[in-house]
Every structure is written in C-alpha cells, then in structure tokens.
Amino acid sequence: MRDFAELLDRLVLTPSRNAKIRLLTDYFRTAPDPDRGYALAALAGTLTLSTVKPNVLRQLMLERMDPVLFQYSYDYVGDLAETISLVWEGTEPDGADVGDLSLGSIVAQLQSVGRADVRNLVRTLLDRLDGSSRFAFLKLITGSMRIGVSSRLVKQALGEMGTVDVGEIETLWHGLLPPYVELFAWLDGHSGRPELTMPAVFHSVMLATPVGDKDLDSIDPADFVAEWKWDGIRVQLANLSGTRRLYSRSGDDISGAFPDILEAVDFEGVIDGELLVGGTLRSNQATRSFSDLQQRLNRKVVTRKTIEEYPAFLRGYDLLFDGPRDMRPEPFDVRREALERLIATTPPLHFDLSPLVPFSSWEELDRLRTAPPDPVIEGIMLKRRDSPYTPGRMKGPWFKWKREPYNIDAVLMYAQRGHGKRSSYYSDFTFGVWTASDKGEGDVLVPVGKAYFGFTDAELEVLDRYVRNNTVERFGPVRSVRAEPDQGFVVEVAFEGIAFSSRHKSGVAMRFPRISRLRTDKLPRDADRLETLVSMIDAGAPVTDDV
Incomplete structure (x- = not known):
C-alpha cells in the first residue's frame, strides 16, 4: 500500500x-x-x-x-x-x-x-x-481520486510501458477485468496479446484539430467535405456477433443509460456518431438541446418515463465496421457511402445521418458557420475526402471550425476550495448577473454559473486573496463574498452555449463556462444582466460539446 x-x-x-x-x-x-x-x-x-x-x-x-x-x-x-x-x-x-x-x-x-x-x-x-x-x-x-490523472493518461502510460500503441490498449480495455493480470503479462513480454471473448469492443476515435488562423490558406476546399457539428456527445455504437455496446468517446460503457438505442439496432457493425435527444431529421421533428440530453446521461439505469420524455437517437458521422469488415483504412468518401446505405435501413426514430454542407469556398462556409440553420449546431466539421479513420488527433485530415464563444461580465458571489493540488486555494467560483428583484427592491445578483478553470496560477492567487479578504458569510465549505454595486470582483466568463433550465434559480444554464479574464477595471454595477443571457437564447445560441 x-x-x-x-x-x-x-x-x-x-x-x-x-x-x-x-x-x-x-x-x-x-x-x-x-x-x-x-x-x-x-x-x-x-x-x-x-x-x-x-x-x-x-x-x-x-x-x-x-x-x-x-x-x-x-x-x-x-x-x-x-x-x-x-x-x-x-x-x-x-x-x-x-x-x-x-x-x-x-x-x-x-x-x-x-x-x-x-x-x-x-x-x-x-x-x-x-x-x-x-x-x-x-x-x-x-472512489474520489481527483489527482489530475485521467483514464486516457493511464492507458498512455500502459502503452509506453509495453511499447504498444495506446489504441491497442483501448481496444482491449472493455474485454478485460481488474486486476488485469493478462494485460500486464502481455505488456511485460511474458505472454501474447490477450484474446477477447467480447467482439463489441471500443475502438479509439478519430479527433479533429481546431482551424487555425492560416490553416485554410494552405488547403483546397475541393479536397474536403463539410458537415455540421452537433450539440450532443460523441459516441460509438457497436453490434457484433450479438453483443451490443454504446461507448462514450473516452471509452466508457454507457449502454445502461440508453437501452432504447441498443434495442433499435438491427444491423451489424460499428458506427461513430453523435448521441442526441428529440426527433431525428428523418422524422421531421426538432432535435433538442444538450440540457435535455443531460437528463439521460450519467445513469446506470433509466426509467421508461424518462425514455419517453427524452427519446434518444444516434446521428451517424462515420462507419468503422460494416458487419465484420474493417472500414477504417478506406477513404472517408467510401466510408460515407457505406454509412448512407446502412442508415437507410435503420429505424428512422433512432438513427439518422449528419448531412453534408455544400460549399465552394471558405468564405461561403464561414458565412454558414456563423449562421447555422439549427440552434443545436455549434460549428462545422471539415473532413478530407481521402482520409482513413485514424485514432487520435493529428493535424490535417479533420478540422473543427467552431462558432465563437459567448462572453459576459459577471460578479463573483461564492467560492469553495478546490481538490488535489488546489485544496489550499479557493478555486471553484459561483458568479452572477444583475436582474430586477421580484420584491421591488431594485436590482439583485442572481447566480448563473460555476467555473473552476480558465485562469492562470497567478490569477488564481488574486482570486483566492480576494475571497479570503472579502468573505461575508460562511455556509459549511462555501464562502459568500462581498458583491455590491460598487464593491466586488468582476470576471469575464466565456461559454460555448446557453439554454433555459428549470433546475437553476436564474432559469438559464451555461455550457462549458470558464473565467477568461479578471476585469479589475470594472465595478460590479457594470456587469451584465440576466436579460442579456435570455436574449442569447432567444437569438438561437447553441449549447455545445467538444469533439
């Protein structure tokens, strides 16, 4: 020990x-x-x-x-x-x-x-x-490690230990159980690669790199196809030899939360796609936001009522296996044609296809990116026509071109200590914006989100010092800090999207909020209002997810 x-x-x-x-x-x-x-x-x-x-x-x-x-x-x-x-x-x-x-x-x-x-x-x-x-x-x-080590990082260490590609580790991962004696024997060179009895294993996903300032200058639009980047979670659906599994992009088995998806699978193969709730494009019903999808996430089991209220479906991006045939070495165009044929045979309420976006120039695609036809779109995916499906994130074959993040100025209201190496600092912050009091007492601050990253170590020192010197109330581990029109701490908060939420007092929920700047030049009275956030929703601000 x-x-x-x-x-x-x-x-x-x-x-x-x-x-x-x-x-x-x-x-x-x-x-x-x-x-x-x-x-x-x-x-x-x-x-x-x-x-x-x-x-x-x-x-x-x-x-x-x-x-x-x-x-x-x-x-x-x-x-x-x-x-x-x-x-x-x-x-x-x-x-x-x-x-x-x-x-x-x-x-x-x-x-x-x-x-x-x-x-x-x-x-x-x-x-x-x-x-x-x-x-x-x-x-x-x-069960709370919180030491800055992810499952992916651990698998990369295993790959280095055995001088094997991390993709091989991830392919074996769900077919092995602790204490992984067979896995270590293979990595030590004492035995061969473990043989799996479960065919529907997870395969490392192919990832995109963000479009840089000059990336588009050096590539030809004719070599790429574009498709919308949807607001859900990236998943991999496998059905081989009677074994069905649904995996998150990090390889977590989330099958238990989506039995309706597994029950609807009537084909053999492995699909890469986006998990969403609402109606498919094939059913001519609206796709719903990420906040609705959250009602289905992180559950080991799900009730029939929840399934009916938040119907899930898979929007196909790519085809890794067509039956037992490994499609990953094939060009994207070939995989796409095979995916189109497969999706056409699936139940329309549970499967559809992410449509391609016609364009002839980067300028035209940029206009489409900034004004997409659906609020559940967060940008564009660019995929090279001749690209094989290669695990990991390499620059060149796939790009993601996201909409610009949203920004507001908010006021710090509450703080808690962090975990691990941040356990001595106040690093988890709740921030709010102004709105009219329902008691007719003028403007009041209402919490609209929490953030615990985005700032530098030096900025964390500034934030921690402010909390310590301006605590006005304590609620267990939570500190309420001074937040008045003329005295308080203003931060610029960047976020990827926003939606209405009945679970939050403010009535709104942000997606991926982070503190992007410390606005020591502003007074709290200059921070944004709740009405500003509501107007972003009314204007079709998407709720986003990272691919």
Whole structure:
C-alpha cells in the first residue's frame, strides 16, 4: 500500500503530463501483481468496492476527535480524505508487525466484507496504516481520486510501458477485468496479446484539430467535405456477433443509460456518431438541446418515463465496421457511402445521418458557420475526402471550425476550495448577473454559473486573496463574498452555449463556462444582466460539446 500511496502523493504534486506518465510507467513496471492491477483500476475508475459514504467516515472521525475541531480542520484542508489522514491517530505502535497491508490484500478484504462489517474494517485499517497510506486508502474507498490523472493518461502510460500503441490498449480495455493480470503479462513480454471473448469492443476515435488562423490558406476546399457539428456527445455504437455496446468517446460503457438505442439496432457493425435527444431529421421533428440530453446521461439505469420524455437517437458521422469488415483504412468518401446505405435501413426514430454542407469556398462556409440553420449546431466539421479513420488527433485530415464563444461580465458571489493540488486555494467560483428583484427592491445578483478553470496560477492567487479578504458569510465549505454595486470582483466568463433550465434559480444554464479574464477595471454595477443571457437564447445560441 505504501508504494501506491507514494505514487498518489507524487502524482498530486507533479503538474507535467509527461512526468505523470513516467511515474505511472515506473510504478506499473515495478509493482507486483495484483497490486498494480488494482492500482490501474482505481486510477481508471474500473475498481468496484463496497464504497464508504462520507458520513460514515465523519462518524468514525468523531469517535476520536472533537466535532468542532474536526470541522475547522476539514474547512482548512478542504478535502475529507486528506483531513482524516492527517488527524487520525492510529493505535498500532511504530515498528509493529501489522501483517499484510498490500494494496491487493486490502482490496480483497473490501470486496469480501459484508455491509454490516464495513465500518469496523475501515476503522481497523485506518489504525494500522501510516498517514500517507491512510490518504491513499481513503481515496480508494471513496472512489474520489481527483489527482489530475485521467483514464486516457493511464492507458498512455500502459502503452509506453509495453511499447504498444495506446489504441491497442483501448481496444482491449472493455474485454478485460481488474486486476488485469493478462494485460500486464502481455505488456511485460511474458505472454501474447490477450484474446477477447467480447467482439463489441471500443475502438479509439478519430479527433479533429481546431482551424487555425492560416490553416485554410494552405488547403483546397475541393479536397474536403463539410458537415455540421452537433450539440450532443460523441459516441460509438457497436453490434457484433450479438453483443451490443454504446461507448462514450473516452471509452466508457454507457449502454445502461440508453437501452432504447441498443434495442433499435438491427444491423451489424460499428458506427461513430453523435448521441442526441428529440426527433431525428428523418422524422421531421426538432432535435433538442444538450440540457435535455443531460437528463439521460450519467445513469446506470433509466426509467421508461424518462425514455419517453427524452427519446434518444444516434446521428451517424462515420462507419468503422460494416458487419465484420474493417472500414477504417478506406477513404472517408467510401466510408460515407457505406454509412448512407446502412442508415437507410435503420429505424428512422433512432438513427439518422449528419448531412453534408455544400460549399465552394471558405468564405461561403464561414458565412454558414456563423449562421447555422439549427440552434443545436455549434460549428462545422471539415473532413478530407481521402482520409482513413485514424485514432487520435493529428493535424490535417479533420478540422473543427467552431462558432465563437459567448462572453459576459459577471460578479463573483461564492467560492469553495478546490481538490488535489488546489485544496489550499479557493478555486471553484459561483458568479452572477444583475436582474430586477421580484420584491421591488431594485436590482439583485442572481447566480448563473460555476467555473473552476480558465485562469492562470497567478490569477488564481488574486482570486483566492480576494475571497479570503472579502468573505461575508460562511455556509459549511462555501464562502459568500462581498458583491455590491460598487464593491466586488468582476470576471469575464466565456461559454460555448446557453439554454433555459428549470433546475437553476436564474432559469438559464451555461455550457462549458470558464473565467477568461479578471476585469479589475470594472465595478460590479457594470456587469451584465440576466436579460442579456435570455436574449442569447432567444437569438438561437447553441449549447455545445467538444469533439
């Protein structure tokens, strides 16, 4: 467990992506089985444990610490696992023989313990582990790593370890289970590539690069086709040998949330497309916004009522497999013709085709990009006619040409501490705009969004200092900051789209908001109004997603 704990500590303190990959690679090469397999599963989010609710950890902590002192400690540190790991006083004396505390042994205990005994097991392990290992253990059982390591990054480390392409790792990923003994044996060179029994595996997606200032000057419009970039999530639908799966673009299996899509599949193959809700183009019904799609996302199961209220469908972009035939080496034009033939045979309520956009010049396409025919469009995709389907993001074959982001000036209202390396800073901010009070008391600020990125480290120092020096109220970990017409902090917020939302007090929801500038030159009274945001929706502002 100590080696895993040391890995987590170093990953938290390492900002460089390449350095994180080196740390992961070194750990996977030296750690024994099954420890490294369970570490891989924990970092990639595939480890299944009897997770412990935060309230249980708080209760265990209060058995040994004054509640007020614990609350002050938690408020200062900002992370529950880190707080408990720092203040917990174990009962084992230094140097005591505490038996097997390897990661594999601890995972085995957690997977076999009954619900009634989980609390006692957690208490015992907290007593036996040292401080650093306690932190790793708590992160493990809460399922909340938040150490700046994505599933994709972990897979890239595996690729470097075994000198194989990350695409091969991703193709195998969903056919293997923790602790991944077969995978590591292959990467170590001790056995051949694992043979999968599940045919409908995930295949790495092809990604586009943003259009740069001079990119279009050097390419011929005749070599490319254009299609609309839709407001949903990129998915991959596979149906091979009777196995059906729906994957997100990062390879997460989201089949459970969309049984209606899987039930409608009546063909064999693998389609790359956009998952949307509402009506297909073939049914002549309106496609609905991303905020509606969110009602279906992040669910393991979905009710029939939800399916009826938010019907999902797949808008096809590309064809990876036509039956068992691998289409990826074929030119885009060939794949597109095959996709058109396949979509024509599918149920029209659940499948349609992303239409191509006719154009003869970049100037003409730019005009279409800035004024698309549907609010659920966020820009243009450019695809080279002769391009094979190549995993990853390489410049040249595919481009994305998005609409310009929207910008408003807003006022900071609330702040919370971040996680990981930001746990000592107030880095999660709620911002608001002005609107007329419904009580006739003049203008008031109403929250319209939250942002925790977009600013530099130097700007974070400025924001954190303002929160500390201008806190007016506290609500647990939340700080309310001074926000008055003539005193407060104005930030420029950039966002990709906006829609009406009944879940938010303001009645609107932004897509991908981020703090793009600190407007220290403006007073809060100069910030934007809610009416400005509503007018953006009325003008057809899209809600967007990244491809």
